[in-house]
Amino acid sequence: MDLKSLIRDIPDFPQPEILFRDITTLLRNPEGLQYTIKSLAEKCRDFAPDYIVGMESRGFIFGTPLAYELGIGFIPVRKPGKLPAAVYAVEYELEYGTDRLEIHQDALPSGSRVLIVDDLIATGGTASATAQLIEKAGCTLVGFAFVIELQALAGRKRLPDVPIVTLIEY
Numbered sequence: 001m002d003l004k005s006l007i008r009d010i011p012d013f014p015q016p017e018i019l020f021r022d023i024t025t026l027l028r029n030p031e032g033l034q035y036t037i038k039s040l041a042e043k044c045r046d047f048a049p050d051y052i053v054g055m056e057s058r059g060f061i062f063g064t065p066l067a068y069e070l071g072i073g074f075i076p077v078r079k080p081g082k083l084p085a086a087v088y089a090v091e092y093e094l095e096y097g098t099d100r101l102e103i104h105q106d107a108l109p110s111g112s113r114v115l116i117v118d119d120l121i122a123t124g125g126t127a128s129a130t131a132q133l134i135e136k137a138g139c140t141l142v143g144f145a146f147v148i149e150l151q152a153l154a155g156r157k158r159l160p161d162v163p164i165v166t167l168i169e170y
Contacts (some may be wrong), residue, residue, distance in 0.1 A: 003168050006032040007148070021148055021170065023119055027061065036167065037062070040117070040145050041069040043165045047142040049115035051075050051108060053134065055101065055126055056082075058119035062147060066117055075107045075114075077130050088136040092129035101126070103133045110138035120148040121166070124155030131160050 006029050008022040026032050040062065049070070054063025055077045067074035080089070080100045087102040108114065114134050121127055127144055134141045141162050149156070149166040156164050 001032065001035045003032060003036065003147075007168070021120065021150075023058070023061075023147065026147075036147060037065045037069055039167055040066050040147070040165065043167075044115055044143065044145050045070060047115055047163065048113060049142050050112040051114050051139075052117050053077055053103070053108075053114050053130060054117045055130055059117055062119055062145075063117035066145070075103065077101050077103050077133060088133055090129045090132045090136070092125050092132075094125065099126075099129075101129050101133060103137065105137070108134075108137045108139050112137075112139045113142045114139045115143050115145060116141065117145045119146065120150065121146045121155040121159075121164075122150045122153045124153075124158035127155065128158045128160075 006026040008025040010020040010022050013020040049072060051073045052063045052067040053075045054060050056079055064074045080102060083102050083104055086105045088105055089100055089102045091098050091100045116130050131141055141160060143163040145165040148168045151169050
């Protein structure tokens with residue numbers, strides 16, 4: 001299936017000179033969504049993760065059904081102040097300023113094998129911060145899975161040396 005044909009390009013969003021890859025057109029297509037999840041599962045099954053960790057918010061969209069397909073649990077990584085129990089937190093650099101991600105301290109049993117899932121890898125900042133959270137939790141990162149990779153932004157260079165799965169490259 002040609003997944004690129006299901007992704008809409010929106011020029012000058014969220015600011016001029018940016019070409020936004022809109023996945024809402026992929027999500028509304030039942031066959032495309034099923035193909036995406038099954039393809040990710042096929043490519044990631046051999047990593048033998050115990051859990052999928054997905055970042056707010058689009059990592060939830062792909063991570064949860066992937067966890068279901070693999071028969072494992074899903075753990076959310078959230079923006080600050082959205083998790084009610086004790087958290088591990090990582091602050092990371094954005095183009096202008098910083099942001100922060102959090103995960104419950106009791107979300108993952110120590111030593112668990114974790115696959116990080118998101119819709120897209122661009123500069124790699126969010127994925128790298130999530131990997132740091134997995135390390136703080138005492139778990140083993142077995143890989144990353146992304147639907148889309150924006151290769152020109154070289155985000156994979158910021159990630160730990162583990163397998164990286166992508167379905168579409170721009």
